[in-house]
Each structure stands twice: as structure tokens, then as C-alpha cells.
Amino acid sequence: MTDPAPQQPIPAATLVVFREAAGPPELLMVERSKTMVFAGGAMVFPGGRIDPEDRQLATLHPTYADAAARIAAIRETVEEAGLAIGLSPLPTRETLAELRRRLHAGTPFGQALDAAGLVLDLAQLTPFARWLPAHAHMRIFDTLFFLARAPEAAVATVDRTENVRLTWTTARALLDEADNGRATIIYPTRRNLERLALFASFEEAVTQAKAHPIRPVTPFIEARDGVDHLCIPSDLGYPVTSEPMTGAIRG
Numbered sequence: 257m258t259d260p261a262p263q264q265p266i267p268a269a270t271l272v273v274f275r276e277a278a279g280p281p282e283l284l285m286v287e288r289s290k291t292m293v294f295a296g297g298a299m300v301f302p303g304g305r306i307d308p309e310d311r312q313l314a315t316l317h318p319t320y321a322d323a324a325a326r327i328a329a330i331r332e333t334v335e336e337a338g339l340a341i342g343l344s345p346l347p348t349r350e351t352l353a354e355l356r357r358r359l360h361a362g363t364p365f366g367q368a369l370d371a372a373g374l375v376l377d378l379a380q381l382t383p384f385a386r387w388l389p390a391h392a393h394m395r396i397f398d399t400l401f402f403l404a405r406a407p408e409a410a411v412a413t414v415d416r417t418e419n420v421r422l423t424w425t426t427a428r429a430l431l432d433e434a435d436n437g438r439a440t441i442i443y444p445t446r447r448n449l450e451r452l453a454l455f456a457s458f459e460e461a462v463t464q465a466k467a468h469p470i471r472p473v474t475p476f477i478e479a480r481d482g483v484d485h486l487c488i489p490s491d492l493g494y495p496v497t498s499e500p501m502t503g504a505i506r507g
Contacts (some may be wrong), residue, residue: 265388265398269325270303271333272384272448272485273341274458275424277356281458282424284412286487289420297503298440299430301448302339303399304332304418309364316378318380325400331365333492335414337418343369344377349411380404382443384465385451385492387444388472394416398472401448403465405458427453442505443475450496468493477501 274285280489285299302430306328314323330342340352351372358368369375381402388398406412414422425433427449433439441449455461471492478487480498487498 261373265293265396267306267325268304268397268399269329269332270301270399270401271329272301272401272403272452272462273290273333273337273339273406274403275410276458277426279426280426280453280456282426283430283452284337284406284424285420285430286414286419289418298432299402299434300442300444300445302336303329304335305334305397307331307365308355309366313366313376317376320378322383322400323378326348326402327365327376327379328401329381329400330378331359335359336415337422338415339410339412340407341378342377345372345374346407347372347374353420356415362418370390382462383450383467383470384461386470386472389444389476390474390476398406399444400470403458403461415484440505443499444461444473446487446505447473447494447496451494454495464493 275282275284278388284302286302287299288297306324309330311324312367313327317323319327326342329386333339333341334356338352338356340347342349354369355372358371360367381404383400384403385401389396412422430439430441431446431449431453434441452461455464473488473492475488476484477484482503485498486504488494490497
């Protein structure tokens, strides 16, 4: 029997938000509700689907070929964490809360921005990676990852709809939590955390991101020493490029 073809990928975007700390930079992570079909109960970066409204707004930013993805990452971060990244001027806490309320109520992002007197500043985001799985039987997201720095003194709060909590943590600390069974991370998140753990600052992450092409990362299965491994290409900046299939959580 022929294996079914992979499902049509869903365009998505996610934002890796950095916050300076005494040691390695901290990253914003959210825990998805266990009821969610995709990555239920897992720790992930803020993000979600690219909506038609994101694509419409992208026409106002022709300089960026990935404008719709940048806009989706900004919008999702406002909705999920209440953080104003990629917005100008930096909104007050009250303005940001009203923007978030409008988005949760279904107001199109462009209209909500106009009402708040805000414009998009897409230059605040740096492309980091693109993940495009190719497995069958599962929902597939074609996801662009971006890096951004959190505004100083910003306070993130969980939306408690798709997500149940959020936390600031170093990449290494979350990897250790997952290895000790105290957190769940899916395969793309693990590989990205391992890469992010290399950096001592936001600037280091941006420099490495700019040195590697944004090429789709499509995991593949390969037998190594008689054991099936889930692998990724070795030339995209990731320090770990394979994991035994028995331990991989694919979403």
C-alpha cells in the first residue's frame, strides 16, 4: 500500500523573544493547553497561523518578502503574551491592553493598530529559521521563526485560551527540564533550543542567524548503527542534527 501524501502545509510564524539576564539571555515560552490538537501540553515559542488579514497588511510592506509572516508573529505575540514587539511607537500598558482586547474580540489587526495609533516596524524582527515537516497523518505547519528583543521592563501575561502559562527561561534550563521529564518539547522546539543555547546574547544570535540561509528544515528518517533517527541537514547552524525516533516528539 502506498503511504498517503503529506497534508498541505499551513503557513505559520513564531517569535523567539529574548530578554537580557545576568547570565545567558532568557527566552519567552508558553505552555499550550493539553486540549490543543497540535503540540498539546508542550512548551513552545509564541506564534500561530498566518491569517488573510496578515497577508493584506503585508501589501503595505513590499520591502519584506516575508512580511505576512513577520506580521503574524507580531500579532500572535500580542495576543498570546501581551508583548508589544514590532510596533511603533512603543505603546503604553493601557494602549497595549486595549489592542490585545480588540484582537481577542476579533477586530482585524490593521483596524486595531489604527485605533491604537500604532504602526508596524517589521525591522525589529530577524529571520532565524524555517521548518517544514513532511510526514503524513499529522497537521503540518510551514513555520518561519524570527528573533526579537523584548522591550525593557515589559511584562508578559498568558492569554489562557490556547495557552495555560508562560515563563522566561534560558534555552539550556528548558532543555534540562525536558530531559528530566518536567516539560514537554516537540522535535523542532528541541532543535531550536539547542541552537539558541549557543548564544550568550541577542546580538550573537542575530549574527549567527544572518550567517546561515533560511532554507526549509525538513526532518527525515535515517538508520544509524541500526537505529532509526529523525535527522535534519547539518549546514543550517544546528549543533544537534539527529535524535533516535524512539525519543522524538513530532507534535
